[in-house]
Structures are given as C-alpha cells and as structure tokens.
Amino acid sequence: MQTFKAISDIRKARHKDPIQSWGLVPTMGYLHEGHLSLIRKARQQNDRIGVSIFINPIQFNNSKDLMTYPQNLEEDLSLLEKENVDLVWIPSDDLVYPSDFQTYIDVTKITSRLEGAARPGHFKGVTTVVAKLFNVFQPHRVYFGKKDFQQLAVIKQMVKDLNFNIQIIPCPIIRENDGLAMSSRNSNLSAEARKQAVCLYQALTAAKNAVSAGEKNCNTLKTIIADIIQTAKTSKIDYISIADPDSLEELDVLQKKGLFSMAVYMDKIRLIDNMEVYL
Numbered sequence: 001m002q003t004f005k006a007i008s009d010i011r012k013a014r015h016k017d018p019i020q021s022w023g024l025v026p027t028m029g030y031l032h033e034g035h036l037s038l039i040r041k042a043r044q045q046n047d048r049i050g051v052s053i054f055i056n057p058i059q060f061n062n063s064k065d066l067m068t069y070p071q072n073l074e075e076d077l078s079l080l081e082k083e084n085v086d087l088v089w090i091p092s093d094d095l096v097y098p099s100d101f102q103t104y105i106d107v108t109k110i111t112s113r114l115e116g117a118a119r120p121g122h123f124k125g126v127t128t129v130v131a132k133l134f135n136v137f138q139p140h141r142v143y144f145g146k147k148d149f150q151q152l153a154v155i156k157q158m159v160k161d162l163n164f165n166i167q168i169i170p171c172p173i174i175r176e177n178d179g180l181a182m183s184s185r186n187s188n189l190s191a192e193a194r195k196q197a198v199c200l201y202q203a204l205t206a207a208k209n210a211v212s213a214g215e216k217n218c219n220t221l222k223t224i225i226a227d228i229i230q231t232a233k234t235s236k237i238d239y240i241s242i243a244d245p246d247s248l249e250e251l252d253v254l255q256k257k258g259l260f261s262m263a264v265y266m267d268k269i270r271l272i273d274n275m276e277v278y279l
C-alpha cells in the first residue's frame with residue numbers, strides 16, 4: 001500500500017500500470033464496516049484500488065460539526081492495509097484548496113431538497129471535492145454508500161451532466177446489530193443517545209411494515225415515523241421525507257416506490273438514515 005499527500009505522487013502511482021482498471025472509494029476517514037464494504041466491493045471489481053481520506057472543509061455548513069468530526073489516521077491506515085488497498089491519498093486542506101482556489105461545481109435542482117435544503121452549500125462542497133478526486137485519480141469506477149442517498153443521486157447527476165467517463169457504483173447501507181446505520185459521527189453520541197439512536201431504524205421499519213399492511217398515505221406514514229422518533233428523549237427531528245427516489249420530489253401518496261429518509265438530532269449529533277420502500 002502506498003500513501004501519498006502530493007497530487008503528483010498519486011498521479012505517478014495511478015498511471016504506473018496504464019492498462020489496469022482502477023476503483024476509488026472517497027472517504028472522510030474514521031473508517032468503519034460501512035466504508036470497508038465499499039472498499040471490498042471495489043477490491044472485487046478492479047485490478048487496483050485507491051482510497052482518499054479527506055475531511056472536506058467546504059462541505060461542512062456548521063463549524064462545530066467540522067471541528068468535532070472524528071479522526072484516527074493510524075487506525076484507518078491499518079484497516080486499509082488489511083483490505084489490500086493499493087493507493088491512499090491523504091491531502092492537506094491547502095493542497096486541495098490553495099489560497100487562490102475559485103472554481104466550484106454546483107448541481108442545482110436535485111440539491112434543492114432534503115439534505116441540500118437543510119444544509120445550504122453542503123452539496124456544492126461535495127461535488128467540488130468529488131470532481132477533483134475524479135481528476136486526480138481518473139478512476140474507472142467509484143463507490144458510494146446509499147447511506148447518503150441524495151449524495152449518490154447528486155454525484156450521478158454531475159457525472160451525467162459533465163460527461164465524466166466513470167461508473168458510479170451504489171452500495172447498500174451497513175448497520176450495527178441493533179439497526180443503527182454505521183456512521184463516523186456515531187462515535188460522538190453519548191451512551192444514552194447511542195442507545196436511543198436505534199429509533200431512526202425502528203421508525204423506518206415501522207413505516208415499511210405499515211406500507212406492507214396497505215398504508216399509502218404519506219402524511220400518515222410520516223406520523224408513524226415521527227411518533228416513534230419522539231419516544232426517544234434526546235431526539236429532535238430536523239426533517240422526515242417520503243420522496244420519489246429518482247427526482248427526490250415529495251410524495252403525497254406512495255406509488256410504486258418511495259425513499260423514506262430523515263435527519264434527526266440525537267443529543268445535538270445530527271444523524272441521517274433512509275430506506276427504499278417498494279409496493
């Protein structure tokens with residue numbers, strides 16, 4: 001495994017074997033089984049794989065969230081070594097955003113809802129850094145988790161709009177044993193909030209069960225979700241959504257499929273989760 005900071009070193013290593021297929025997994029580090037599932041899929045599908053670890057400051061719309069984002073580079077590198085990763089990029093902020101940096105990528109419509117509405121500027125930061133990662137690594141395939149469902153949709157749109165010759169591979173959500181979606185931010189939860197955080201998955205599951213029992217009214221389904229979240233004392237709902245998984249437009253009545261998603265503060269730590277529900 002080779003680990004570099006400089007873009008020129010990554011480029012050199014990336015183009016050493018020009019005929020090999022390359023997979024890339026972009027991360028912000030503090031790796032868990034969710035990240036590793038993406039890396040394992042990339043390992044299966046490509047001759048060489050790269051991972052980036054970069055806490056991208058411009059996608060944080062909240063400075064406290066950025067300052068408290070968990071990090072453990074030593075542990076991350078040891079995990080990546082075990083997964084047989086070929087190339088790791090760990091750039092510094094000023095390498096990615098030199099002082100004269102002035103170019104941003106802004107996907108418009110699909111970013112106006114859900115996380116985009118709740119976190120202004122977030123996706124502009126994501127697409128800008130991901131486009132840079134694409135240019136630095138020039139991968140054939142890039143792996144993204146459905147945990148960040150809208151992020152995946154936004155990246156797909158950017159790839160289509162800007163004609164990146166890259167395949168985007170969606171990967172399923174990996175959960176803890178009790179159902180909580182794995183996330184680096186979970187490590188910031190207090191013991192009590194961690195226990196109660198299972199309410200997100202329980203609420204999504206209850207809504208899915210209600211759909212199986214015949215409920216299609218989205219207001220009723222959202223109430224089922226909200227009632228369960230509110231039983232957790234440390235919870236504060238940011239939003240609950242039932243949307244078309246393609247356009248992300250809100251639905252009144254569930255048609256063939258819906259994306260049930262939410263953002264909830266558990267003791268001030270903002271968690272997101274989602275479930276695709278089919279009729």
Ligand code: AMP
Nearest residue numbers: 027028034144145147148172173174182
């Ligand atoms: P992050 O380090 O949080 O930016 O995540 C890096 C990548 O891992 C993104 O594509 C995420 O969607 C994905 N990811 C994070 N958590 C999970 C999870 N629990 N299951 C599947 N993918 C995940």
